[in-house]
Amino acid sequence: MNSVVICSEELCKEYRRNAVADEGLRHALARAMKAPFRRKKQEKFWALKDVAIEVREGEVLGLIGRNGAGKTTLLKILSRITQPTKGWAEIHGRVGSLLEVGTGFHPELTGRENTFLSGAILGMSKSEISRKFDEIVAFAELEKFIDTPVKHYSSGMYVRLAFAVAAHLEPEILLVDEVLAVGDIKFQKKCLGKMGDVARAGRTVVLVTHQMNQIRRLCHRTVWIDDGQIRQNGNTHEVVSAYESAMSRGEQGLSQQNRSDGTKARFVNWEIVDPSENAHTLTQLGPLTVSFTLDVVQPIKAGRHGIALYNTEQQLILASGPKPVEFEPDKYQLRHTFPMLALRPGSYNWLVTLYDDSDLVDSWNCIPDLVVATENYQPPYDDWAGVLNMPVILEVTKYEPENKLK
Numbered sequence: 001m002n003s004v005v006i007c008s009e010e011l012c013k014e015y016r017r018n019a020v021a022d023e024g025l026r027h028a029l030a031r032a033m034k035a036p037f038r039r040k041k042q043e044k045f046w047a048l049k050d051v052a053i054e055v056r057e058g059e060v061l062g063l064i065g066r067n068g069a070g071k072t073t074l075l076k077i078l079s080r081i082t083q084p085t086k087g088w089a090e091i092h093g094r095v096g097s098l099l100e101v102g103t104g105f106h107p108e109l110t111g112r113e114n115t116f117l118s119g120a121i122l123g124m125s126k127s128e129i130s131r132k133f134d135e136i137v138a139f140a141e142l143e144k145f146i147d148t149p150v151k152h153y154s155s156g157m158y159v160r161l162a163f164a165v166a167a168h169l170e171p172e173i174l175l176v177d178e179v180l181a182v183g184d185i186k187f188q189k190k191c192l193g194k195m196g197d198v199a200r201a202g203r204t205v206v207l208v209t210h211q212m213n214q215i216r217r218l219c220h221r222t223v224w225i226d227d228g229q230i231r232q233n234g235n236t237h238e239v240v241s242a243y244e245s246a247m248s249r250g251e252q253g254l255s256q257q258n259r260s261d262g263t264k265a266r267f268v269n270w271e272i273v274d275p276s277e278n279a280h281t282l283t284q285l286g287p288l289t290v291s292f293t294l295d296v297v298q299p300i301k302a303g304r305h306g307i308a309l310y311n312t313e314q315q316l317i318l319a320s321g322p323k324p325v326e327f328e329p330d331k332y333q334l335r336h337t338f339p340m341l342a343l344r345p346g347s348y349n350w351l352v353t354l355y356d357d358s359d360l361v362d363s364w365n366c367i368p369d370l371v372v373a374t375e376n377y378q379p380p381y382d383d384w385a386g387v388l389n390m391p392v393i394l395e396v397t398k399y400e401p402e403n404k405l406k
Contacts, residue, residue, distance in 0.1 A: 003092075005173060005204050006055035006078060010087035013048040013073050013228075047073040049228040050087070057093075058202040060195075062219035062236060064212070064243055070228040071208045075099055075175050078206070093204070094122055096171030098162055107151035111142055111161050114150055118165045132168050139194070140164040141187075160187060167194050174198060177208040192217065212240050213385060216345055216376055237345040237373035238281060244312050245347035245369040264300055265327065267352050267364040269293040273335065281371040282341060285390065289337045292352050292366075300327040302357040305334055309370070310349045317348065317387065343372045344389035 048070045055061050063071045076082045077089055079097040105114045115136060119129035137146050140160040150158065166174060176195070195218055199205055209215060215222055215236060222239040224232040232239045271279040274289040282288065292307070306321040320336065334352075350366035377392070378385050 002057040002059070004054050005057045005092045006053065006090070006206070008078075008087065008089035009052050011048055011051040011074070011077065011084050011089055012046060012086035013070075013077065013082070014044055014085040015047050016044055046228050048077075048084070051225075051228075051230055053223060053230070053233075055204060055206060057204055059221065060199045060205045060207065060219045062215040062222040062240075063206065063208045063225060064210075064215060064222060064240065065225040066247075069225045071225050072099065072177055074225070075177050075206065075208060079175055091173060093172030095173045095175065096122060096166040096169065097175045098166045099175065099177040105150050105158070105162065108149055110149055111146040111153070114161070115165050119169050122169055122171055124169060129169065136161075136164045136168045139168065139190070156187075163191055163194075167198055171203070173204045173206070175206050178210065212244060213378075215240055217378075235373060237376070238371060241345060241347045241369075241371040241373060245371065264298040264356060264361050265294055265296040265354055266362050267292055267354070267366075268295050270350060270352070270366045280368050281373050283373050285340055285342055285374055287337065287339055288341050289335055290350075292334045292336075292350075294327075294332045294334055294354065296327045296329050296332065298329060300354075300356045300361065303327050303361075304355040304357075306353045307336060308351040310351065311387070312347050315387075317343065340390075341372070342388050342390040344378055344385065344387065345372050345374060345376050347371055
């Protein structure tokens with residue numbers, strides 16, 4: 001088993017809101033003279049609270065969560081940019097950090113000089129950097145500007161060079177924070193391909209991004225950070241789908257729907273009954289049976305039951321409306337069997353309805369969501385990602401016309 005290269009225990013970081021930073025002695029004295037007894041209220045808050053993680057050598061770990069959840073703070077502590085308030089973190093290996101556009105670059109130095117400076121900080125010799133230099137410049141597409149001071153670079157040029165340096169100078173551990181959101185689509189694809197190469201080379205990567213498709217494509221494991229704490233840690237598809245589900249529903253949970261009481265019937269539960277490994281998570285392609293539990297309290301003579309499945313963008317994926325059924329007061333399981341739900345990994349929502357002739361009896365947006373956590377067979381680029389997710393076998397043979405003379 002690969003050794004642990006990043007480890008933290010009880011990691012906490014406290015900040016103060018409204019803190020006055022580096023205002024200078026003259027301004028501080030002037031403020032004190034004007035209001036000698038007034039103190040500016042400084043509200044304390046915890047950006048991280050008791051965070052414990054382990055990352056093994058060669059693992060690609062994704063960090064997800066809302067803005068302000070604590071993801072960047074965690075990477076800054078691991079990069080030794082900031083110190084924790086409590087707890088500790090250990091990192092074993094040469095670290096390359098790409099936390100903000102141009103982090104570590106000196107604005108007065110040229111792209112060439114910053115490349116050699118970054119390599120030296122990573123502990124590389126001049127000859128090692130020289131061997132990689134042409135490859136870095138070509139990847140960043142900055143041949144014409146490599147001898148220009150980086151203070152004159154656009155944000156896109158900054159990030160192209162910063163990513164190229166961080167990815168090519170072979171740090172043992174690469175910490176990346178949301179940099180792939182900068183730049184054009186062509187360069188983002190290029191970065192994804194390079195990060196895939198870095199991962200396959202056995203180096204450790206910790207990636208923060210709001211692009212869930214990138215997380216699914218690159219990360220072996222994902223940690224969801226919420227309000228400074230780890231909310232979920234595990235299989236990438238399951239964690240990302242749970243996060244997407246929470247975000248799409250606004251986390252209103254069971255109180256999301258105020259369905260009226262006293263109707264003839266009511267849907268009370270749903271679950272996957274075959275395969276039976278997980279009641280609400282689909283982990284494999286193949287036949288699937290989903291059961292919806294219906295509690296009938298009054299007779300229904302001409303019941304019409306329908307189901308629909310939506311993705312997080314409220315795109316209709318499938319719908320079905322079976323023939324009319326008669327229900328007497330009792331509890332029923334309404335089972336739907338599908339030969340396959342070949343959907344790309346993510347979060348989906350069942351909508352189930354029941355009518356008595358033309359009168360609506362009950363309509364339920366099922367809770368919790370259906371989480372699809374099957375193996376991802378999607379193409380490597382987001383603009384080719386479709387709704388369906390299934391393996392495709394390609395066979396290449398030489399063309400032989402049917403009427404070929406023997």
